[in-house]
Amino acid sequence: MAKIKVDGTEIEVRDDMTILQACEEAGREIPRFCYHDRLSIAGNCRMCLVDVEGSPKPVASCAMPVNEGMSIHTNTQKVKKAREGVMEFLLINHPLDCPVCDQGGECDLQDQTVAYGSGKSRFDLNKRSVEEKYMGPLIKTYMTRCIHCTRCIRFSEEVAGVEEIGAVNRGENMEITTYLEKSIDSEMSANVIDLCPVGALTSKPYQFEARPWELKKTETIDVMDAVGSNIRVDTYGWKVKRILPRLNEDINEEWISDKSRYACDGLLNQRLDTPYVRHDGNLNATDWNDALNECLSFMKNHKPDEIAFLVGDFIDLETSYLIKQLSESLNIKKIECRQEGVRLPYSDRSQYLFNSTINGIEESDCILIIGSNVREEAPIINTRIRKHLLNKNIPIGLIGEKFDLTFDYEHLGNDLNILKSISDGENNFCKILDKAKKPMIIIGQSVLSRDDSLNAYSLIEDIVHQYSFLDSSWNGVNTLQLSASRIGALDMGCYQSSRSLKDIYADAENGSLKLLFSFGADEIDYSKFQNTKIIYMGSHGDRGASNSDLILPSAAYTEKDAIYINTEGRLQYAYQASFPPSEAKTDWKIINQISEMLNLNWGFVTLDDVRKKIKNQYPDLFNQVSADRPYKRLLANKASKISFDNKEIGSMIKDFYLTDSISRLSKTMAECSQIRKELRNGKAI
């Protein structure tokens, strides 16, 4: 610790802090452009100048560590003058185009000019101008506005792990660009838009759409993957105009993936806004009364074991709960949420959670990934692993298909039999595991959805119990889920033990399944259900809806209050930002209404009633998550004599940008997917 003085007040700070951080600790605001907490220090904008006693010149506080006994002044005349000078220089080449700039109203340069600028310029020569650069379908550039803070370069290098942005030429002619103006090949690329302190990098899809002050801002939860990133949804009337990340140190820090940010234009396309029922092969619009009656008669016409319930990827906790209630009331046993086809007979939460937690990644000293392209399955988790790796060079091994994860790892091979050799202590990686005190294993759905997943899982459990994956303060066993609904639905019991989606397919094909009630399940193979009646409840006219006989339109994730549980088991509240279009209704209400028509007497009037019930029944779900949760062994027997003929592990995600009904209907995502294909087919960098 170091004792220093900030504007005369004494304060004690950690001695690895910079002056800027220390000043913040003391409650002083230091203006800055290039400094960012999550990026390396560049010290090139000079906006953070402060006065340090004994130093003849003002000091760039972001780049200078504190020293015992330092006395710092942040509000002297000298500092004020220095800041004015820096601002004047920064503005020399900055255009005065705020009225037509998308950053207007949320621009650091604007704000700091008002607060610290001198209000006049002595520069009367020509300003320089820089040509626009192409950076892909998401990032709009207007490079004349760039102040060369290099945040975007540092982000792409350090956080996104794709070294594609750089500064070419020098001095006056310096320009920020990607190599030969290629599109940035990263799932996290659009975060540079938030980082750019000026309007040089702005959002292309949101270009000239709205001004920040006319938007309604709702803080909610993202559902594009199972991470549950915290987001802010900005709406103008009904329309979701844009989605921005919200700070949550435990999950997404301050980043979100490009899909979380830009799939939102899919919310405007192909919405189911009224119930439909199929007559003579055609889907006809109808009203709710008719639709629900039809729904009841479908259900009454079939015996419980002829009916299956499928829970889709965007279903919130409350709806999962009600679906489960409905199935129990009607004695329907075939209920499944694992659209990937997982068949493990889960008996405890710890068997399907990301137990170490996302924060826990930074404590771990060795990671073994099995069959997961973490970069595409959960970009935020991948980013966190990368961050940890930059701080501490820990060993990472991957079994399965080889992916570019943006960091170095040891590829142990695409062969499930390696699990066997690790469990027998014959693999070289065992030596690394031996040494590890807090190893993590990350199990991807591509392993769990295999037909021989029980064998694979029993090997995994063997390995886990042989090394220090589990102790009283650490749970290193992690299943990486792919969808926002999954944990909630599993917690509510929306799965069959020892059966899987594939058994439901088989039932449908042999004719024993007569009715499928699909609650937003769009990732399944509907061609298996040709002789099955299908009721679809969902928000978008995607695979499910087009194959169904009855459509019940429901709300999308931005249009309802709901609870989602992320892959770590963290329960989070999402809030309504917009409202369901036209006739569409909130999911829980539809099911509640069905229950009323069936006289089930649940007695739910408001969403809060449902939540209270859930809380009574499952109080544990509402606990804080931490990495010391105990793991309960799923398979009792030790694995013996297992070998895999079909030994290769595939990949779950075929196209990162098109993974669900919303992103498949998003124009922006389609464009991204197209461009990625071209990039990958062309020359690989």
Added chain:
Amino acid sequence: MTETFSFNAESLDKVKFELSKYPEDRKQSSVMSLLDIAQRQNGGWLSKSAIEHVASHLEMPYIKVYEIVTFYSMYYTTPVGKYFVQVCTTTPCWLKGSDEVVKACKEIISEKQNELSNDGLFSWMEVECLGACVNAPLVQINDDFYEDLNYENTKNVLQSFIDGNLSPIGSQIGRKGSRAEEYVKS
């Protein structure tokens, strides 16, 4: 245009020598030397594929190498003549008549800088101080300095490249090193 570049045997020898100066995990440090070797092999300038070749050789991202290429004025990203004439026009040279030198270049090579002459033999450009102001004005042609120029002897020097009968490098008025000019006359 799909030109490809890769180091030839002679360059590879030089590359190996450069690489040997740095530890294996710091081989990126030799990027500037490698770019120079590539530029020489490629006829005085760095094409896209030359830049990418160097980047791959050192396992560096393309953009990082491209940044270096554009930062330093000693690398060129457009074709230059076989004889690349850099005319110093900084104050001392200018005072001693570099305008005349430029005029000669314009006449013999091309009206504008950075343009290949019709026969592709030359290109010229203005540069800042070459550090030999004592013998101003001067030009650098490829690796050599031609000093004490005026309109006439600049033309002679350039002509000598066309004729293949090269003028001696160094002072064009016969002085040794940078001795005072009186010496030359006596």
